Amino acid sequence: MSDASDPTGDRLPGREEEIRDIVERKGGVAPVRDEDGRYTVVGAASRETFANWLTPVGEHFVCHRNLVPEIDADSWTVSVAGPDGDLTLSMEDIREEFPTVAVAHTMECAGNNRGQHVPETSSVQWGCDAAGTAFWVGTPLSSVLRRVGVEEAGSRWLTAIGGDSPDDEAFARSVPLGKALDDCLLAYGMNGDPLPEEHGYPVRVVVPGWYGVNSVKWVEELRVTDGMVREGSLDRPGTHAYWQQEAYRIHPEGVTPEENDSVDDPDTWAQLESEAVDHPYTFDQNVMSIIGSPSGEESVTPRGDTVEVLGVAWAGDDRPTRVEISTDQGETWDDASLFGPDYDCAWRLFRYTWRPNPGEYTLYSRATDERGRTQPPTISDPEDWETALDDGEYPWNEGGYAANAYEPNGVDVVVSE
Template identity: 65%
Template sequence: MVTEHPRTNRHDEIETIVKAKDGGVTETRDEADKYTVVGAAQRRTFANWVTPIEEHFVCHRNDIPAIESDEWTVTLTGHAEEDLTMADIKTKYPTVAVAHTMECAGNGRGQHRPETGSVQWGFEAAATAVWTGVPISSILRKHSIDSPENRWLTTIGGDPSDEEDVFARSIPLTKALDDCILAYEMNGEPLPREHGYPVRLIVPGWYGVNNVKWVEELMITDSMVTEGSLDRPGEHAYWQQVAYRLHPKGVKPEPLENIDTVDTWEQLEDAVEHPYTFDANVMSIIGVPDGASPVTPRTDGTLEVRGVAWAGDDAIERVEISVDGGETWVDAELFGPEYAGAWRLFRYDWAPEAGQHVLLSRATDELNRRQPRTISNPDVWRDALERDEFPWNEGGYAANAVEPNAVEITVLEREEPTPSG
């Protein structure tokens, strides 16, 4: 069984990443002292549609592999067999760019009370980048794989583990053929090492754990990865069947080969007993004002409240703003680019009184699913969503509650200009 042991070189790696990103990110507390984790350093990151690489969060458990791009290959196995070099990937297939809001499945873990273990994220583990690469569909259709037929794409990362586990994740072949890519560029630049250089899987709108870095193998399988299903030594199924699943405290999830829905929210509504983290839940963050310093209204007496909202595979239908700690709500305006799998910008022009204010945002998706107000206590499970709460779960996954992401601001009086004469 995989255990979490401290990794001695973790802090050196974090320091290097923070330095390279020039202050755009900051280290996040990791109870196991095992993960390399940095998140957006400023709330203002969530006021823009594209997240600069310097502000994009990083999370991985194993060491970054030492890779030379011209020596790296991606092996196709299962119902297809081929070794793809990076030259093959870049020159033999179409090139596309996709916008993708990537959110760590553990985003919001640090908002659980009592705390769960591992990385204590607030809201800083989410970002939107434009990824360039090759459609998975183009690669698989070369091998006459153009129908999902209830199959899965299992992606294996090439990052070395100091345990006896393999980082493998399975996604439905329907999703892989729809919009997934093997990416080798991020925001128009070569993929940085900490983001998966030389190639990673991008699964638009799905939690970050599905977006496997340092892709080494793509396997077409008839089920999700289970223990012993890979032709290699070590533990195979931990990252699919144990970690990154939602369950109450003290429960060991049963491994499943197939499920009827990959929608995380739908699974929580009783479709799957212990849900998997695939499609991201509806979520929003206010980016400005950021609460870091007092603000003064514009000459017309208003302040702009601006932020981002996302809902995985589903579209954002509505964003509401509260400027009084959740007592009342008004609709914000959605604006800017609208791409499947990427967040929407929202704004609201507010005429505030001077003083202290607590600002909240809550988003609703096209299926009329709205962010719950709080995270439940550990005694509540299936009934949490009906009580306007997100269910506390032992892994701290998929949280999207409104109140923990509030921003407290101070509004100053606007000085009236002195009449001349």
């Protein structure tokens, strides 16, 4: 995002203290560079996180702008506005009056891989550490929305508003109502435990397969609307469209995107390829893969004459169908095997049996999704925005969003005798 236009751009006191507390409590995460101190951000501390299908809570990344609010779960309510009127739900109502489901979802920050942009963009300089897969437990949004008369989506949207914002600012995000009715949750559990406070306790929206910004934490209000949230559309004081209409949009440097009521296709890559939206919104995740083992943190000794390469691949609402491995910096490629749990909107494990000689190597992984879209090797130069996709590169963008190039995520490995 553009720091100059961020309405919440002042440094928040208490940020470093909150990050230290999360790192010490979780154990498997590390702080991520954010020189302006505007976000609470920690990412997976080791690549080994990405050699496993389920991400422990202690290794799952965290990202939010406002400090964790002080919560009294007994008094927390979620208001729901629909065509048949308004509904106010307590946490007991949400847990007891509706079905309970568990959904596997790979959560990825829209700014994951931002730190790979050259020149550097603004905000948090993530590597590939802002992704994790968990089981999210909660109430289907479809069940809640039926209570207020929502049976069909049409062209409408669902707007969620977080309860972590100051009075003059709202963190509001809109998703197509069809997606909300299909598989979204009001989640209050994570990996079998109550939702941790830094992940939105007592309740958050979870939008499977979509970038994490759409899964509003500490949710306190849901509204069925004719279009996406726009400035002035919520009938409340202050600003409330920034996080939908300006931030988390993909655009070249120096551009302020225009507001839109709707988009025809929420698939982020499809928006990049088409001319229907000038500056794409970060909704559905782009195809992506990460090698988790070898991690590059220590030398590798083959067992017999082989080394097992393990990692994860995902593609948002779509499925990863192929993963390839290169052990010679992209000169040649071999197919890895997908294995393990196979859930919609969650990553797949991959493995590759490698027979290396002693020496130094750089390993790459690249995934292809069911639509035939493959990770590009690099991120373009800023001036190549117009031609990046045609040239086989991911477009450098001012916010550093939705990048999925494979070369920056290569892992350097030393193979010993």
